[in-house]
Amino acid sequence: MVFRLAWRMLTTTRPRLLWKMAMNFGIGNMRAIRKFHRRIADGRQFPPFLFLSITNECNLRCQGCWVSTDAPRARLDIGTIERIIRQASGQGVRFFGIMGGEPLLHPELMAIFERHPRSYFQLFTNGTLLTDDIAARLAAAGNVTPLISVEGSEAVSDQRRGGHNVLGRSTAGLTNCLRHGLVTGAATSVCQSNMADMVSEEYLDRMIELGAHYVWYYGYRPSGPDPCPELALTAEQMVEMRQFVVDMRCRKPIVIVDTYYDDRGRALCPAAHGMSYHINPWGDVEPCPPIQFACENVNDSDDLVAQIEGSSLLRDFRQFVNDRTHGCVFMEAPGELGELFKARGAKDATGRGSGYRELAQKCPMCSHHQPGREIPEKHWMYRFAKKHWFFGFGAYG
Numbered sequence: 091m092v093f094r095l096a097w098r099m100l101t102t103t104r105p106r107l108l109w110k111m112a113m114n115f116g117i118g119n120m121r122a123i124r125k126f127h128r129r130i131a132d133g134r135q136f137p138p139f140l141f142l143s144i145t146n147e148c149n150l151r152c153q154g155c156w157v158s159t160d161a162p163r164a165r166l167d168i169g170t171i172e173r174i175i176r177q178a179s180g181q182g183v184r185f186f187g188i189m190g191g192e193p194l195l196h197p198e199l200m201a202i203f204e205r206h207p208r209s210y211f212q213l214f215t216n217g218t219l220l221t222d223d224i225a226a227r228l229a230a231a232g233n234v235t236p237l238i239s240v241e242g243s244e245a246v247s248d249q250r251r252g253g254h255n256v257l258g259r260s261t262a263g264l265t266n267c268l269r270h271g272l273v274t275g276a277a278t279s280v281c282q283s284n285m286a287d288m289v290s291e292e293y294l295d296r297m298i299e300l301g302a303h304y305v306w307y308y309g310y311r312p313s314g315p316d317p318c319p320e321l322a323l324t325a326e327q328m329v330e331m332r333q334f335v336v337d338m339r340c341r342k343p344i345v346i347v348d349t350y351y352d353d354r355g356r357a358l359c360p361a362a363h364g365m366s367y368h369i370n371p372w373g374d375v376e377p378c379p380p381i382q383f384a385c386e387n388v389n390d391s392d393d394l395v396a397q398i399e400g401s402s403l404l405r406d407f408r409q410f411v412n413d414r415t416h417g418c419v420f421m422e423a424p425g426e427l428g429e430l431f432k433a434r435g436a437k438d439a440t441g442r443g444s445g446y447r448e449l450a451q452k453c454p455m456c457s458h459h460q461p462g463r464e465i466p467e468k469h470w471m472y473r474f475a476k477k478h479w480f481f482g483f484g485a486y487g
Contacts, residue, residue, distance in 0.1 A: 092471060094343035102301050104271035110232045111273055114210035118184030120479050125182035130364070134399050135408075139366040140178050141187035142166060143379065144199070146371045146441060148191040150216055151252030152241075154279070154321065156313040156380040157191050158441035164371035168198040170388060174369065175206055177394045187212045189379065191371070194219040203231040212237050214277070218256065220263030222270075229270040236267045237306060240276045242284030250283065261300070268301040275347070276302050280331055281310035281321035289334050294342050304345035307335055309458055311421060313380040315442060317452070322421075325456040332458070332465050339469045350417075350458050353476040355466045357459035359418060362411035367398065374439040377407050381420050381427070382445050383436040403434050417459025424452035 099108065122138035129136055145165045146157050166174075175186060188211050193199055203211055210233050217238035228234045238260055241250040247257040267274040276297055278288045287293060289307070297305055309328060312319040323331070332351065339346050352358055360366045361377040368376045374384035375398060385403040388394055398404065410430050411419045419427055428449035438445035467473040 091339075091341060091343055091469070095345065098298075098301075098343055099273075099303060102268065102271070103273055103303070104229065107229065107232050107271055107273060111210065111235065114184055114208060114233055115235075118208075118210060122182045122184055123479055126365075129181075135364045135405070136178075136181045136395055136399050137364055137366050138183060139185050139187070139360075140174070140183060141189060141366060141368045141379065142171065142174065143189040143191065143368065143370050144171065144193050144202075145191045145196045147195040148216075149195070149218060149253070150192070150256065151316075153250050153252070153316055153318040154281075154310060154312050154314060155316070156382060156440070158315070159191060160315075161441035164441060165196055166369070166371055166373060168201060170373065171198075171202055172205065173392070174388060174394055175202075175209060179206075179209060181395060184208070185210050185212070187214060187366075189214045189368075192216055192219065194224065200224075200227050200231070203228070203234050207231075207233055209233060211235070215239070215263070216251065216256070217260035217263030218253070220266050222266045225263075225266040225270045225272065228267065229272055235273045235275060236263075237275045237277050238264045238267075240264075240278055240288075242278075242287050246283050246287065250281075264300060264302065273303050274301075275304040275306055275345075277306040277308070279310045280307055280323065282323070283321060285323070285327060285331070289331050291338070291342075294338060294344060294346075298342065298344050302344065304347055306347040307331060308348065308350065311380055311418065312452070312455075313420070313448075314440075315444070315448075317448070319453065319455070322455050325460055328456065328458050329460055329463050329465070336465050336468055339467070339472050351476075353467050353473045355464035357416040357457070357464075359411050359416070361404075362408050362419075364404075364408060367404065370439055370441075372439065372441065374437065375401065375404070376439060377404065378420075382439045383431040384439045385434065385436050403431075403436055406430065406434060415457070415459050417457035421455045421457040422459070423454060424449045425454075 126138040148159045213236045241247045244257045309323050310321050335346050368379045373388040375386040376384050386397045386401050391397050415422050
């Protein structure tokens with residue numbers, strides 16, 4: 091499997107882009123993790139990875155999405171984004187997840203990539219706007235890996251994404267990226283309506299046939315104004331998906347990413363470990379994308395490092411989660427989470443003013459934390475990487 095994967099990477103990507111990934115993403119992230127551990131030893135808590143939602147604009151309306159696409163338009167301006175990247179880079183951060191809404195609707199997106207050649211960016215996109223010209227610009231920048239959402243069959247994709255011919259348009263975007271030699275992935279929020287199609291060897295084989303280099307699976311988390319809780323996975327399905335991922339990592343020449351388990355198969359929450367946080371389009375600093383509450387805003391201070399390291403809300407959130415679960419507290423204890431934020435005076439950062447009400451109305455559900463049913467990594471490569479470098483490498487869901 092390793093040799094076939096290496097051969098695919100070498101023959102389907104441009105050498106310069108592979109080199110950029112190896113240096114900025116690979117070696118850069120190893121160093122970021124080491125610096126993170128040293129900060130922890132010194133009593134400091136700045137994450138090795140950051141996720142930025144640069145706009146709330148989107149051309150789709152997905153089930154269970156936390157983004158307020160109907161709220162007034164919000165964007166992080168390029169000056170603020172550059173300050174965030176510059177100050178985080180000073181702490182050793184090299185990897186940034188760029189999200190939305192749909193980030194390709196931000197008019198200065200390409201400038202962000204082009205001005206920071208020593209950073210590495212993962213572009214979370216629905217892929218429908220990934221034209222050949224945009225793919226060519228991403229390849230010219232060299233420091234971007236597009237991660238394109240693929241949510242099931244044609245019918246399921248249209249229903250899940252609130253659009254028309256979404257699968258075909260997303261696949262065309264993926265193909266454009268691969269044509270230009272970009273390291274390209276496909277992400278799936280696995281739910282009741284797409285699990286049979288997506289958690290399958292047929293799907294992985296199709297992605298390999300298209301030329302994709304990695305896939306990312308994560309469990310559906312009902313959120314936002316249209317949460318669709320009936321789509322959430324059961325405990326048995328969570329375990330089934332985890333077993334599938336572990337098994338396929340030994341068999342398929344494609345990288346299979348998850349960020350919610352360690353090398354021994356124990357559940358984790360990256361934000362609860364201080365591994366990553368999220369900055370929304372208004373500049374609010376949140377634990378993770380669907381948990382939309384904050385006390386700090388990057389526009390209130392010129393010192394991002396001091397804001398995050400001094401945040402009592404983020405500190406209390408970490409303690410709150412670690413006292414209750416190794417999994418997703420947003421799924422398991424939404425009411426208690428809302429009470430914590432109220433007690434700390436956290437701002438509703440949804441952009442729709444209904445965040446507290448949504449948490450209060452949300453029924454507790456199972457998450458990936460299934461005590462006694464842990465499934466350790468089988469493949470040495472994943473086991474070694476998770477244990478030594480990329481434990482909890484980032485958070486998106």
